[in-house]
Amino acid sequence: MTGRYNVLVIGGGGREHALVWKLRQSPLLGKIFCAPGNGGISAIAGTFSLPPGFAGLKKIVEEKDIDLIIVGPEQPLAEGITDYFEKEGVRIFGPGRKAAMLEGSKVFAKNFMKKYSVPTADFEVFDDRKKAEEYLKAKKDPVIKADGLCAGKGVILSGSFDEGSDALKKFMEDRIFGAAGERVVIEDRLKGEEASILVFVSGENYSFMVPSQDHKAVYEGDKGPNTGGMGAYAPTSLVNDSVMKRIEDRIMKPVLGGLASEGIGYSGVLYLGLMVESGDPRVLEFNVRFGDPETEVVLPMMKNDLLEAVLSLMNEEKAGLSWKGGACLDVVLASEGYPGEYKKGVKIDIRQDAIPEDVMIFHAGTVIKDGGIYTSGGRVLNVAATGDDIEDAREKVYGALAGINFEGMYYRGDIGWKELLRKKR
Ligand code: AMP
Numbered sequence: 001m002t003g004r005y006n007v008l009v010i011g012g013g014g015r016e017h018a019l020v021w022k023l024r025q026s027p028l029l030g031k032i033f034c035a036p037g038n039g040g041i042s043a044i045a046g047t048f049s050l051p052p053g054f055a056g057l058k059k060i061v062e063e064k065d066i067d068l069i070i071v072g073p074e075q076p077l078a079e080g081i082t083d084y085f086e087k088e089g090v091r092i093f094g095p096g097r098k099a100a101m102l103e104g105s106k107v108f109a110k111n112f113m114k115k116y117s118v119p120t121a122d123f124e125v126f127d128d129r130k131k132a133e134e135y136l137k138a139k140k141d142p143v144i145k146a147d148g149l150c151a152g153k154g155v156i157l158s159g160s161f162d163e164g165s166d167a168l169k170k171f172m173e174d175r176i177f178g179a180a181g182e183r184v185v186i187e188d189r190l191k192g193e194e195a196s197i198l199v200f201v202s203g204e205n206y207s208f209m210v211p212s213q214d215h216k217a218v219y220e221g222d223k224g225p226n227t228g229g230m231g232a233y234a235p236t237s238l239v240n241d242s243v244m245k246r247i248e249d250r251i252m253k254p255v256l257g258g259l260a261s262e263g264i265g266y267s268g269v270l271y272l273g274l275m276v277e278s279g280d281p282r283v284l285e286f287n288v289r290f291g292d293p294e295t296e297v298v299l300p301m302m303k304n305d306l307l308e309a310v311l312s313l314m315n316e317e318k319a320g321l322s323w324k325g326g327a328c329l330d331v332v333l334a335s336e337g338y339p340g341e342y343k344k345g346v347k348i349d350i351r352q353d354a355i356p357e358d359v360m361i362f363h364a365g366t367v368i369k370d371g372g373i374y375t376s377g378g379r380v381l382n383v384a385a386t387g388d389d390i391e392d393a394r395e396k397v398y399g400a401l402a403g404i405n406f407e408g409m410y411y412r413g414d415i416g417w418k419e420l421l422r423k424k425r
């Protein structure tokens with residue numbers, strides 16, 4: 001591959017900061033932009049606000065002479081950003097609107113898995129609240145999922161009939177998520193341990209990234225409500241070679257076969273959210289993008305030039321990925337109250353001299369104002385480090401936290417705990 005590529009990353013979280021950080025290491029990179037970006041990204045890329053429509057964005061793409069767009073979040077993918085720019089002849093990495101239904105509609109994803117025999121929890125679909133309640137009565141601990149995109153808030157793990165019935169009322173009658181909750185999936189609760197696998201996909205080509213584990217619950221010991229993710233590590237030994245082989249044979253191949261049979265092309269990252277029980281993987285969810293915070297631990301482990309890998313993939317060539325040894329761990333520093341209500345605009349102090357050089361800070365909800373850094377979201381900063389092993393990476397990350405402070409800063413002190421337990425056994 002030769003030449004220089006001006007790249008635009010869409011999004012403004014820790015995932016996009018990690019993408020920009022990694023892309024900047026490529027000798028193939030020309031200029032780099034990120035929209036809307038955040039406080040940390042604005043120090044290493046040109047940032048601008050996203051205009052409301054794709055046509056407005058196309059104008060900026062032309063002005064800035066952008067050769068490649070890489071899409072972070074699911075929303076623009078579900079809205080068809082890829083279809084739009086492909087039609088306009090602009091290279092864009094991320095699946096089209098149809099393929100994005102794998103994340104954008106739980107009903108579509110579940111029916112797809114059933115049709116192509118991809119292992120997942122048994123389920124039923126309802127658009128009638130009374131019928132859904134009847135079904136709920138017969139189930140112990142079911143999981144209720146709003147069909148559409150709900151920014152991670154549309155999944156209820158109900159512990160009792162009343163809790164489940166309350167969720168159905170909120171989704172289907174109060175319509176707290178609008179049309180996204182008109183239909184629901186009710187599925188059986190799966191047991192086991194979760195893992196995330198990001199896969200580069202282009203047509204029939206695919207390359208697995210290193211398996212990681214997110215920590216979705218807000219409190220230590222995986223207690224409390226689910227968040228976007230409070231920390232992650234990679235690789236996870238939960239996904240050993242034999243589990244990986246099963247993921248490939250039982251999940252990845254049928255998914256790609258299914259997409260081909262449905263005439264749906266896929267170019268981008270497919271995220272397999274898995275539950276692994278006694279070595280058997282089942283799909284909890286698909287995402288049609290890089291995970292957050294998984295990306296913050298996966299990209300630091302990648303030896304390849306990310307830009308080259310993406311370009312190869314888009315030319316229908318295999319990405320041929322290779323990975324560093326050791327481990328990477330990431331801790332999310334959140335605003336007190338998240339995933340519920342929290343304060344914004346809180347000043348953040350980062351004492352650079354107290355942060356070792358090999359510790360990375362990926363910003364999420366931050367803005368720069370008058371030369372200072374302020375909070376602007378629930379997940380504020382990611383602190384990540386690679387190390388010889390998970391213990392080493394953990395020590396570096398937690399050690400660096402002494403150099404960071406903001407009022408109401410909250411984080412989990414136990415990121416990686418399941419891996420540490422597994423290693424002791
Ligand atoms: P989803 O968006 O479908 O992945 O759901 C979000 C989170 O809810 C998952 O990461 C799991 O922690 C949990 N979850 C979803 N479905 C199930 C299930 N069938 N059994 C157990 N946990 C689940």
Ligand code: GLY
Pocket residue numbers: 214228229287290291292293294
């Ligand atoms: N970490 C979960 C997600 O990216 O959806």
